[in-house]
Amino acid sequence: MKFFLDSAKLDEIDKAYKCYGIDGVTTNPRHIMNSGKPFLTAINDIANWVKENHLEGKEVFPVSVEINPHLDNADDMVKEARKISAICENFVIKIPCNLEGLKAAKRLEEEGIRTNVTLVFSPSQAIQAGRINAKFVSPFIGWKETNGEDARAYMETISNIYHVKGYETEIIAAAVRTGREISIMAELDVDIVTCGLAVLEDSFTHPYTKHGLGIFCDSWDKTEGN
Secondary structure, three states: OEEEEEOOOHHHHHHHHHHHOOOEEEOOHHHHHHHOOOHHHHHHHHHHHHHHOOOOOOOOOOEEEEOOOOOOOHHHHHHHHHHHHOOOOOEEEEEEOOHHHHHHHHHHHHHOOOEEEEEEOOHHHHHHHHHOOOOEEEEEOHHHHHOOOOHHHHHHHHHHHHHHHOOOOEEEEEOOOOHHHHHHHHHOOOOEEEEOHHHHHHHOOOHHHHHHHHHHHHHHHHOOOO
16 A cells, blocks of 8 residues: 655655655645645645656656646636646646546546546545546545544445456545554555645554653663663
8 A cells, every 4th residue: 555645845745755655745725725835836846856856757656736626617627737737747637526527537537647536425436537547536534534424434335346347546545634544444455545744654653652662761771781
């Protein structure tokens, strides 16, 4: 299972790549806003970071970039997607999973522009992303959990459908908020999890590790000859 980072902040992306070996980045309008930069500045900075780290290539280090969410027809979505994808070959275009978005994603994939069908909240939505051979599909986990829904069963259904049908679209478990959710996604054989830096780092820690290290340090200090 691969790990992507939810962020448009260069310092977070650089740290997550160099320290933890993340496999890609996902952004959305909220991440861009949190970066404190205008949209084009933020994505151009990420494109330059990709080049500086010699990660150029569609399959090397994908970076998902979302089109203007106000766009509500396929023609406009395709037009903007072409402009964004031309900035960096690593960019994968995030398209909302609605009727116009799916029309746009199908056209873009036929043109060779890779897409990430996002804001997916049901298995039936995920099926269409697989049918049109989108590069990625992003079913959201955290939002469903917050609403009291069973995200595990939902993701298991999507994963099973994709295996049975042989869809090549990679499943990104999006909006992951806890280490427990990450481990569940690994158990379900989901291709990718994406989360913020704080969630990623929290998933690598446990209070008993710190507690045990304290015991070992104390024992080390009390051992004769140290």
